[in-house]
Amino acid sequence: MIDNQNTPETAVKQDELRLEKFLPYRLSVLSNRVSNAISQAYGARFHLTIPAWRVMAILGRFPDLSAAELVEQTAMDKVAISRAVSSLLKNDYITRSEDPADRRRQVLNLSELGREVYARIVPLAQQYENDLIASLSSEEREQLDGIIEKLLVRAKEWSERGLIDE
């Protein structure tokens, strides 16, 4: 429908932006498609939102965390964590206990039920990841790993040290 012939690969004006090749845009499309697909898979089965599943995924690996430590681990904001935690408590997927040493702090863990759900979702998630990278060679997978790591470092610097030029 859209005539592309006037913008051949070899001659792009510098003052034009080829959105379909613009990395931030491609990352956004890719990430949204992937997250939506996966969350449909487990969301329907276990009534989990993306933030809630993330909290479970972290607690599955690192027990005895507080909400603040979850914030630190996930880069999610504290309100999102708070809501995810309260919905997980309603589902009985996690437990919460007071820290006697600091009565503001509340220690979170997967419940028995939560561990069961976790154990069922993990292979599902891994299956999606495997399917996603199925068309990559093993060299490409290693390359991707290193590249993403570098990009994450850079993007984190932006959020910590402020933006370019400012």
Next chain:
Amino acid sequence: MIDNQNTPETAVKQDELRLEKFLPYRLSVLSNRVSNAISQAYGARFHLTIPAWRVMAILGRFPDLSAAELVEQTAMDKVAISRAVSSLLKNDYITRSEDPADRRRQVLNLSELGREVYARIVPLAQQYENDLIASLSSEEREQLDGIIEKLLVRAKEWSERGLIDE
């Protein structure tokens, strides 16, 4: 704060998910950080949301599109496009004219002002992209390009043909 020593690279239990290495998660964190940083840069200066800027970016390259064609190009949904278009009209960043051949269809274009803004944002966006990939070698940049393309194809198949196993 979190003790990582009990999960060395070399020995990960298969029934655990190392979220910080899980590709969908990393993509999400990366994409959010990048989009937020960039949109802060142009959003503050030009009162543009991410969807609105995307519409401008497409119209800057492909004039005379209708809203439906924007949907096709961007993979955004039609409501988001409609809202972006109406806010851009308010800003006088785009123009809208009826298609005499089909009175439902409305043809969109950057206005004079819109072209000026576009011309100022494009280098800004490119600067961010360059900064993001600054730590990649030129080989890595090419690798990334090809890899993302493959991943996008796969993820698109998910959204078109339904999920794995279903």
Next chain:
DNA sequence: GTACAGTGGTTACAATTGAAACCAATGTTA
């Protein structure tokens, strides 16, 4: 012609999200 399906686009309403205000407990300074 009139019916009726399909398309372009907007509106309405509910769910999700984010920013800021807030409460309670702790730490720090004097």
Next chain:
DNA sequence: TAACATTGGTTTCAATTGTAACCACTGTAC
């Protein structure tokens, strides 16, 4: 000890987003 800043976490309210219903117009079948 009293004052005040800090931290952990929740609530409130407004902005953003997604789904579905909707209106206007077009194309096709009869």
